[in-house]
Amino acid sequence: MRILLVEDDDNTAQLLVRVLADRHYLVDRAEDGEMGWDFAETFEYDLILLDVVLPKLNGIDFCQKRRKIGDRTPILLLTAQDNSTEKVEGLDAGADDYLVKPFNCEELLARVRALLRRGNDALPPAIEWGALRLDPSGCTVTYRGKLLKLTAKEYQLLELFLRNPHRVFSQSALLDRLWSFDEPPSETAVRTQIKGLRQKLKRVGASASLIETIYGLGYRLNGKGEPSEKSQPQAPAGDKNYLQTIWQQNKSKYLDRVAVIDRAIANPQDVKIQDALREAHTLVGALGIFGLHGASQQARAVEQMLKGKDNWTTQQENLLFQHLALLRKEIEWGEQNVQPHSPMSQSAIANKRLLIVDDDAALVRVLTAAAIAQGMEVETASDLAQARDILQHQHLDIVLLDLGFPDSTESGLALLTELVRSHPNLPTLVFTAKESFATRVKVARLGGRGFLHKTISPSEVMNAIARVLHCTEPPLAKVLIVDRDPQLLDRLRTLLEPWGLRVILLDDPQQFWQVLKSTHPDLLILDVEMPEFDSIDLCQVVRNDPQWQDLPILILSAHRDSKTVQRVFFAGADDYIPKPIVEPELIARVFNRLERSQLRRTMVAERLTARRERALSQVRRD
Incomplete structure (x- = not known):
């Protein structure tokens, strides 16, 4: 494939030529619009990469003139102008796509491949996993050239696994994604489709375990497969x-x-x-x-x-x-800071509201300018009282909090504690000159979402904020864990958060009811042995309240005697997990309880809907 690159900045051009050449594209580079025009008149190209701001002939005029003479070569505009007017102008001029600088090189390559596919039917958008090949253009699946005759649901299941090769899908997640509201939800239906898909894979010579079962969690593509290079492009070496x-x-x-x-x-x-x-x-x-x-x-x-x-x-x-x-x-x-790929997209930051709580006026000015430059709205507070007032009266998306306030008897840890309890969905990053490990541990236990030292650059601070805000999906569920053992709390957070769970830690049972009402968790994990109130007491209190009586509760205990187990279940717990904890078992039990709770809510909602429809039908008949 031959590509024309029209870019006047030598360094940008040098990088793009290298990236494209490493993907085996033949690239001609022009330094201005007129030179690019001469190249386009002389040679036949499969794609034109075109900067908008160019000497002699700008990208918009270049594009318009090529289209007027009947040149249908795909054109991808590159520009730093990130506004809808500029995009509309470029697309109206005849461009096929529009990419805003700075961009991720892998995104550029993906757009290049997409445009080349439009102009070349010989490039099917196939997905490959070893010898298995799924072609969405014809909705066909082959294994070593042998065609698999799949039902629509089997095809959808396989495509979902191939597009998410490392993800575990629970049965309820598969029902949500692939079954419509018109189809009655049934986990038996999922198992039946998985079984049928495995049998058909086996008939053509593929391993039946290509779709593997993760006990207690769900299904995923078997990691022992060998995905092809097409399905997992790698960055250029070096x-x-x-x-x-x-x-x-x-x-x-x-x-x-x-x-x-x-x-x-x-x-x-x-x-x-x-x-x-x-x-x-x-x-x-x-x-x-x-x-x-x-x-x-x-x-x-x-x-x-x-x-x-x-x-x-x-x-x-x-x-x-x-x-x-x-x-x-x-x-x-x-x-x-030079990196081969861009960090979190600016879209994770743009239009978000940031509160900076710090008494260093000069630093606050620098951070404010850096945040505004990325499209954020910024509020600042020089002390904790001012921060509390802002938090009470304004909506915020994230907080950047210093810990040291010399003129106050309080530290930033006090405000962090309040934030986690009263604003559990508001992420807080600590930005401080304190570097002790004990301080880092305190911040982690209190629920801080990041710990930044005041030696890093403003861009690194913005990148950290972007990473916290860059959540494409909300947490799968919120889990409240109550235990007096800080090491166990830290271990459970580390264990559960990578699975997409929002983990709330509490080491003081006295505050249990307040935290429960403010956080609205989807699951409780309680330790049996706690001073003043043990897990049996807390479990009974929860079950006695109509609002929380259906909340799933898991009990942890080092005691395995029958008397303790009977007390746990008699108090209303849903499950009992002995210590020492076996991590895969805990994960499986947590997700089992969450899925059962979700299924129960779905069934209740369906019953209410059915009753409402019957009542309406009766009213119409009357």
Whole structure:
């Protein structure tokens, strides 16, 4: 496949040529729009990668002219302009796709493959797992060339497993995804379809255990299979070292671009604002490609402010200088942050509301500028009382909290404790100069979602915030664990959170009822032996309340005698797990209880719906 790359920034072009060449594409590079036009007139290309802002002939005009002369070559626009107007203009000009800088190289390659498929029917969007091949274009499945005759449900099951090769699907999850509301939910139906699929795989020579059962949890694709290279593309070998080499060679050039912007602001008669805009635009995409997303966002903020120079206020001019200072610092810190792939997408941060609680005014200004540059809305508090007032009256998405307040008798840990109990769904990251391991343990036990030391760069802080906010799906369920043993609590959190569960820890039974009402868990795990109130007491209290009487309860105990077991179940517990804990067994029991609870709620809802429909039918007849 032959690709034309029209890009004026040497460093960005050099990287893209390397990435595409490593995927065996033949790439011709043009430095401006006119040169790109000459290439397109001379050679036949399968795809054109085209920057929007180009010398001599910009990308929009280039695209329009190619379409006017009847050239239907797929065109992918690359630009740092992230707004709907620019996208509409590019697509109206005839572009087939539009990718905003900075972008992940793997996303670029995926879009390239998609556009090439449109222009070449010989590239089917097949999924492969070893000798097994599923072709969505014809809804066919083959194993070593032998066709499998599958039912619609068997095909859907296999496609789901192939598209999620490492995920375990419970029976209830499969029912939710593949069975419609018109079909009565039945876990027997899942087992029947799985059995039929395995039998048909076995008939064509595939292993019947290709779909394996994880006891007590569900089903997944057998990890012993050998997925093909097509199904799991890898990053180019040595990509990170290659990026760092290019960065070290060109770091000074990017600092020179910042200097041009500085001169344009200080001496507009010597350097035109339009030239400064061009430099800022180049920095947005080029720095983002290197993984320097903090620097890229600062450059984007500078570019946007330069566009409104005629209406600047003194405050806006001061903010521009702050962005430039941050941009220069981010570039100077570049070597330690250059990455082959982008971190969490900016979409995880954009339009989110951040509260920064810190009494260091200078640091707060820097962090505020960094957050605003990424599209966040920011509130700041210099003390804990001010933070509490903001929390009471405003909606927030995340909190960045310092622990040390010299003018207060309280530490940030006090506010963290309050946040976890009164705002359990509001994530809090601790950002502090304290580095003791004991402090880290306290933060983890209290429910902090991250611990950041005040030696990291603003971009690293933003990346940490993005990682916390970048949750494509809500937690599968919330689990409240009550135990006086802090080591066991930490162990259970580490064990359960990777399975998608939101874990709430409580080491003080006195606060159990308050935490239960504020967090609304889907499952309780209680230890038998606790001072003042043991798990038997807590279990009975829960069962006596109509709101919580159906809440699943698991009891942990080191006692295995029949008397203790009888007391546990007589108090209303759903399950009993002896210590020492066998981790796979605990996970299986937790998910079994959660699924049974979900199924029970579904059945209750169906009964209510049926009753309502019968009542309505009776009213109509009457």
